Amino acid sequence: xxxxxxxxPGTLAEAAAAGAREGAKYIAxxxxxxxxxxxxxxxxxxxxxxNGLGLDRIEETAAGGLRIGALVRNTDLAADPRVRRxxxxxxxxxxxxxxxxLRNKATTAGNLLQRTRCAYFYxxxxxxxxxxxxxxxxxxxxxxxxxGVVGTSEACIxxxxxxxxxxxxxxxxxIETMRADGVARSIPIGEFYRTxxxxxxxxxxxxxxxLITGVTLPAPLGGAQxxxxxxxxxxxxxxxxxxGLVLREDGTGRIALGGVxxxxxxxEAAEAELGEGAAAACEMLFAxxxxxxxxxxxxxxxxxxxxxxxxxxxx
Amino acid sequence: MPSDFETIPRETGAADxxxxxxxxxxxxxxxxxxxxxxxxxxxxxxxxxxxxxxxSKKGCDHGQCGACTVIVNGRRVNACLSFAVMHQGDxxxxxxxxxxxxxxxxxxxxxxxxxxxQCGYCTPGQICSAKAVLxxxxxxxxxHVTRDLEAPIATTAxxxxxxxxxxxxxxxxxxxxxxAISEVAEGAR
Ligand SMILES: Cc1cc2nc3c(=O)[nH]c(=O)nc-3n(C[C@H](O)[C@H](O)[C@H](O)COP(=O)(O)OP(=O)(O)OC[C@H]3O[C@@H](n4cnc5c(N)ncnc54)[C@H](O)[C@@H]3O)c2cc1C
Ligand code: SF4
Ligand code: FES
Ligand code: FES
Numbered sequence: 374x375x376x377x378x379x380x381x382p383g384t385l386a387e388a389a390a391a392g393a394r395e396g397a398k399y400i401a402x403x404x405x406x407x408x409x410x411x412x413x414x415x416x417x418x419x420x421x422x423x424n425g426l427g428l429d430r431i432e433e434t435a436a437g438g439l440r441i442g443a444l445v446r447n448t449d450l451a452a453d454p455r456v457r458r459x460x461x462x463x464x465x466x467x468x469x470x471x472x473x474x475l476r477n478k479a480t481t482a483g484n485l486l487q488r489t490r491c492a493y494f495y496x497x498x499x500x501x502x503x504x505x506x507x508x509x510x511x512x513x514x515x516x517x518x519x520x521g522v523v524g525t526s527e528a529c530i531x532x533x534x535x536x537x538x539x540x541x542x543x544x545x546x547x548i549e550t551m552r553a554d555g556v557a558r559s560i561p562i563g564e565f566y567r568t569x570x571x572x573x574x575x576x577x578x579x580x581x582x583x584l585i586t587g588v589t590l591p592a593p594l595g596g597a598q599x600x601x602x603x604x605x606x607x608x609x610x611x612x613x614x615x616x617g618l619v620l621r622e623d624g625t626g627r628i629a630l631g632g633v634x635x636x637x638x639x640x641e642a643a644e645a646e647l648g649e650g651a652a653a654a655c656e657m658l659f660a661x662x663x664x665x666x667x668x669x670x671x672x673x674x675x676x677x678x679x680x681x682x683x684x685x686x687x688x
Numbered sequence: 689m690p691s692d693f694e695t696i697p698r699e700t701g702a703a704d705x706x707x708x709x710x711x712x713x714x715x716x717x718x719x720x721x722x723x724x725x726x727x728x729x730x731x732x733x734x735x736x737x738x739x740x741x742x743x744s745k746k747g748c749d750h751g752q753c754g755a756c757t758v759i760v761n762g763r764r765v766n767a768c769l770s771f772a773v774m775h776q777g778d779x780x781x782x783x784x785x786x787x788x789x790x791x792x793x794x795x796x797x798x799x800x801x802x803x804x805x806q807c808g809y810c811t812p813g814q815i816c817s818a819k820a821v822l823x824x825x826x827x828x829x830x831x832h833v834t835r836d837l838e839a840p841i842a843t844t845a846x847x848x849x850x851x852x853x854x855x856x857x858x859x860x861x862x863x864x865x866x867x868a869i870s871e872v873a874e875g876a877r
Contacts, residue, residue, distance in 0.1 A: 376707035457837040472854025608853035
């Protein structure tokens, strides 16, 4: 691991200014960043510890929703009584991710910004456009079973690995940030992640040093809220495919998918097809999909997972 | 501008080009410890290499096995994915603090009674994790197998298995690990 200096600021303004300095990076739970620093995939010269900023509360908003601090741990978010009651999809997605130990450290912001688990991104001996821009993509001709089928590009077919983000996408969360100059903004999660295109190393619309301060959820949607995660072992494994579903009494609802794209995947038009069943919805969700031979199974797997959830929601 | 970083308070040793170090004080198994350490030292390496508490194990060093599980401020975490400098003021419990050979914790005794291990490498992490699991269920923290998110959670075998999935046992002693934890859970009820 490369050497780094360390500071733990006590105010948002100090943190946002420190994070914008050359070579600096924020650290929250550390469960993704430290992993990548050990492999020298991430090599920050300076770490800004954001654990002292008081961003660890969940508050009710005037609009009837919730504001979740950036540093709220995944365990605490999943266990919050308001989340369990009103945003069950979020609890279910969170507890499908990682392990109890990891969820105790993992934070809301860190989870959103975790990097891909593509094996070639992790293997510094292999070409990878995301890790080393311009070096090529080893996955295109390599083992791509875990990787993306839609929203990908010629340069990168990696997926975003978060379960939590799938729920937040279906629930229309907004991500609140503060820039180095102290200016705050709110970004709908549908506009937060970028498709890889030619620049897979750029994953979100965040500017240099832009600090995530929290995530807001609009007023509860109600309805049945379910999450299905298909993976190679029953627990403590990343998704091959995951499906988040909200189905309301009037038949309207939301669908978001994980494990298939460089971001939590949602196509609003597909939700109008919910009454027609899983096949019709998946046709729209996977319009333009470009699976590889090895991961084409993800399309029928997603469709069957959605069909199972629809049946469960209606029973 | 990395040179700016040399002026940051609480940090020593950066000016002479040596890897930056920081002062940290924390409590480990009820005893205070303080020292100046390289910022790169993980909590696991602090415990094992600097302090000599070798009960916590390094299986993977990447959060994938749970052998390094310790309890920080009452919560189980992977000590390998945590920098020691980030634990200023924290209270850490390792397997050495859970119990001693002459005063075993009920979970330690149950692991012995049920043969909850073969080589024993994963066992300190399993036991630290299991202690926290029983508390998490009692506190109503839901898991992936909890069906009703609002009702009290029963300590079933299914719940214990799911919650212990972050602790891998290379020897496959899972059935006996489950039996040991279930016995303690029943005793507590
Ligand atoms: C073995 C293993 C299995 C896992 N399985 C799953 C799984 O099944 N599903 C799943 O969803 N996840 C899984 N994870 C990933 C885990 O959820 C993430 O590591 C975790 O959520 C990251 O949160 P953190 O707070 O530890 O982030 P950190 O590691 O601290 O940070 C991650 C990134 O976010 C940035 N960052 C952190 N906070 C802020 C902020 N406030 N503002 C701006 N930038 C910030 C950091 O600079 C860094 O780039 C797994 C991890 C491991 C190690
Ligand atoms: S899919 Fe993306 S992350 Fe994986 S090797 Fe290709 S460029 Fe790298
Ligand atoms: S050594 Fe920490 S999880 Fe494996
Ligand atoms: S007893 Fe050998 S790894 Fe678990």
